Amino acid sequence: MRWIRKHLLAFAALAVLVYMLVPNVVVALFSFNKPSGRYNYEWTKFSTDAWQHPCGTPGICDSLGLSLKIGITASVVATILGTMVAFALGRHRFRGRASTNLLIFMPMATPEVVMGSSLLTLFVMMGVPSGSGAILIAHIMFCLSFVVVAVKARVAALDPRLEEAAADLGATPVQTFLRVTLPLTAPGIAAGALLAFSLSFDDYIITNFNASPSSITFPMYVWGASTRGTPVQINVIGTIMFLVALVVVIGGQLLGSRRQRAAA
Amino acid sequence: MAGHESGDLRLAGISKQFEAFTAVHPLDLTVPAGSFFALLGPSGCGKTTTLRMVAGLEEPTGGRILIGDKDITDTRAYQRNVNTVFQSYALFPHMSVVDNVSFGLKRRGDKNADRKAKEALELVQLGEVARKRPSQLSGGMQQRVALARAIVNRPDVLLLDEPLGALDLKLRRQMQIELKRIQSEVGLTFIHVTHDQEEAMTMADTIAVMNSGRVEQLGDPATLYEHPRSTFVANFLGQSNLLRATVDRGEGNGVVEVTSHGHRLEVRRDHVPAGVRDIWLGVRPEKLRLGDSGGPNRLSGQVTDVSFTGVATQYLVRMPWGRELVVVQQNDGSGRARAGETVTISWAAEHGFALDASQDADAGAQLEDDHG
Numbered sequence: 001m002r003w004i005r006k007h008l009l010a011f012a013a014l015a016v017l018v019y020m021l022v023p024n025v026v027v028a029l030f031s032f033n034k035p036s037g038r039y040n041y042e043w044t045k046f047s048t049d050a051w052q053h054p055c056g057t058p059g060i061c062d063s064l065g066l067s068l069k070i071g072i073t074a075s076v077v078a079t080i081l082g083t084m085v086a087f088a089l090g091r092h093r094f095r096g097r098a099s100t101n102l103l104i105f106m107p108m109a110t111p112e113v114v115m116g117s118s119l120l121t122l123f124v125m126m127g128v129p130s131g132s133g134a135i136l137i138a139h140i141m142f143c144l145s146f147v148v149v150a151v152k153a154r155v156a157a158l159d160p161r162l163e164e165a166a167a168d169l170g171a172t173p174v175q176t177f178l179r180v181t182l183p184l185t186a187p188g189i190a191a192g193a194l195l196a197f198s199l200s201f202d203d204y205i206i207t208n209f210n211a212s213p214s215s216i217t218f219p220m221y222v223w224g225a226s227t228r229g230t231p232v233q234i235n236v237i238g239t240i241m242f243l244v245a246l247v248v249v250i251g252g253q254l255l256g257s258r259r260q261r262a263a264a
Numbered sequence: 265m266a267g268h269e270s271g272d273l274r275l276a277g278i279s280k281q282f283e284a285f286t287a288v289h290p291l292d293l294t295v296p297a298g299s300f301f302a303l304l305g306p307s308g309c310g311k312t313t314t315l316r317m318v319a320g321l322e323e324p325t326g327g328r329i330l331i332g333d334k335d336i337t338d339t340r341a342y343q344r345n346v347n348t349v350f351q352s353y354a355l356f357p358h359m360s361v362v363d364n365v366s367f368g369l370k371r372r373g374d375k376n377a378d379r380k381a382k383e384a385l386e387l388v389q390l391g392e393v394a395r396k397r398p399s400q401l402s403g404g405m406q407q408r409v410a411l412a413r414a415i416v417n418r419p420d421v422l423l424l425d426e427p428l429g430a431l432d433l434k435l436r437r438q439m440q441i442e443l444k445r446i447q448s449e450v451g452l453t454f455i456h457v458t459h460d461q462e463e464a465m466t467m468a469d470t471i472a473v474m475n476s477g478r479v480e481q482l483g484d485p486a487t488l489y490e491h492p493r494s495t496f497v498a499n500f501l502g503q504s505n506l507l508r509a510t511v512d513r514g515e516g517n518g519v520v521e522v523t524s525h526g527h528r529l530e531v532r533r534d535h536v537p538a539g540v541r542d543i544w545l546g547v548r549p550e551k552l553r554l555g556d557s558g559g560p561n562r563l564s565g566q567v568t569d570v571s572f573t574g575v576a577t578q579y580l581v582r583m584p585w586g587r588e589l590v591v592v593q594q595n596d597g598s599g600r601a602r603a604g605e606t607v608t609i610s611w612a613a614e615h616g617f618a619l620d621a622s623q624d625a626d627a628g629a630q631l632e633d634d635h636g
């Protein structure tokens with residue numbers, strides 16, 4: 001009894017972990033399935049076919065490539081713009097600062113359906129053709145908000161005395177930014193960039209509104225495929241994405257703790 | 265000292281205004297090159313603001329700042345050969361201690377930056393924590409890192425904003441001696457901000473006592489202590505007994521006779537400002553004697569409190585008009601008294617000083633030492 005009570009917290013944590021990981025485990029498991037029909041919903045037979053031919057289904061790797069391209073471009077642009085906005089908002093008092101704060105927050109609060117459809121209306125009105133260009137503009141727009149929020153928290157927590165100390169010690173404004181400001185806000189910027197990428201990569205609703213038949217992103221492909229049948233390759237790519245995310249997160253953790261230890 | 269020597273720091277009419285609030289009133293100050301200068305004053309009197317203007321972190325509302333003959337008023341902080349030890353340390357949290365210390369040298373492209381940084385850390389007795397992060401050090405250690413980070417650059421002027429505030433008494437004394445040694449060895453100009461009057465008096469060649477944005481008095485520690493020119497300085501620098509008195513015409517050989525609460529007392533002539541009639545007559549507690557042996561000035565009152573402090577005993581003696589005088593007697597076997605006893609206290613004419621009576625007698629007599 002005592003033992004159980006003592007380890008209650010560990011049990012709870014374990015249960016939550018299982019709850020969160022089960023879907024991923026199932027996806028990974030079914031990537032080794034060889035379904036009998038078009039749908040990969042029932043375990044039939046072990047096979048590594050799909051792992052050997054991840055692009056074996058027409059269109060899947062094109063859609064993955066497009067999603068990666070949009071995801072990377074959107075997150076890079078949104079991170080650069082968002083970081084600049086965050087510094088402006090965090091550092092300077094200017095007229096319209098409060099309303100800018102509100103506007104930045106809007107895309108996060110607006111339901112995606114509303115945003116997707118209104119963007120489509122806007123693009124049609126302005127004569128912007130649907131397709132990957134329109135999708136990219138839309139993604140940059142909503143990713144921007146998340147980057148701003150992530151970076152702004154870091155900027156607000158940054159002690160202005162540190163930059164003064166750098167200047168006092170002879171660092172030019174550029175050196176101060178590169179050696180003090182940037183390293184101290186980097187965790188926020190990295191978090192913003194990762195968030196932007198994953199938001200862009202798996203966005204379905206807004207993308208769907210603004211897509212053309214030639215711009216099928218990965219989530220759209222999966223959704224379209226599920227009405228026709230679900231190729232095992234979807235599970236393979238899903239598993240790979242999960243593993244990549246895992247490596248990034250664990251890598252980040254290790255880097256952090258190694259720094260700590262190096263310092264000790 | 266000649267005012268235009270090469271490295272003297274000169275503040276000419278420097279002032280700072282934050283919107284409607286004047287933090288520093290126009291201030292003229294010359295700090296000779298290589299001297300240890302203390303800026304002393306209560307919290308909020310404008311010490312940090314003055315330092316920040318010298319460092320280039322705050323733009324003065326008016327006035328000029330010069331080092332030697334060079335006007336640096338319009339240069340930016342990174343262009344000035346002035347370094348600051350910040351009140352809040354401001355160590356870079358993402359760098360190791362040694363990288364913090366070598367930061368300034370590396371910005372100037374010094375090839376021996378790492379070696380010099382290590383030496384500076386040895387100097388503040390932190391050689392063994394060079395690779396740690398600032399967050400892993402105690403407050404006192406961080407303060408010493410901040411000190412090393414500034415000293416290592418050998419600036420024209422080193423600004424220290426309460427650099428010893430977080431240290432315990434023993435380490436504080438040790439660092440005071442160390443700071444003095446470093447200062448005389450490398451010959452840097454130190455401007456040391458503190459609200460600890462004892463620290464200012466033991467360390468500085470010259471002290472400027474500041475009060476609400478103004479310099480009340482400037483001078484060497486002994487002059488400031490023996491001849492304060494305002495009640496604020498008299499009370500802020502050590503303790504003072506102030507007696508209300510009027511100057512009489514009758515004057516003898518080098519002394520002025522005054523009357524205080526019906527008692528005839530005398531003060532040395534050159535301790536009385538010219539042309540005033542109503543004065544505060546001030547005497548330091550350790551100049552008063554229990555008994556008649558102190559001199560011709562005598563008052564009697566009742567002892568209300570006795571506190572033994574080891575080398576000395578402090579008495580509170582209530583005068584017939586209500587004010588309590590503080591008397592400090594060395595425990596050298598001379599006259600003792602007990603609480604409740606009626607005693608005579610005496611002092612010599614040269615131990616008194618007179619201040620214009622239009623000032624508040626309690627100005628500056630706040631909490632002796634308000635940091636832990």
Ligand SMILES: Nc1ncnc2c1ncn2[C@@H]1O[C@H](COP(=O)(O)OP(=O)(O)OP(=O)(O)O)[C@@H](O)[C@H]1O
Nearest residue numbers: 282285287305306307308309310311312313314459
């Ligand atoms: N940026 C600012 N804006 C407005 N007022 C300020 C600013 N900086 C300082 N002040 C005001 O100027 C006055 C002097 O401040 P300063 O920091 O120079 O005091 P200080 O003598 O260093 O006090 P302490 O011993 O507490 O450090 C204070 O009343 C403070 O409120």
Ligand SMILES: [Mg+2]
Nearest residue numbers: 311312351425
């Ligand atoms: Mg201060």
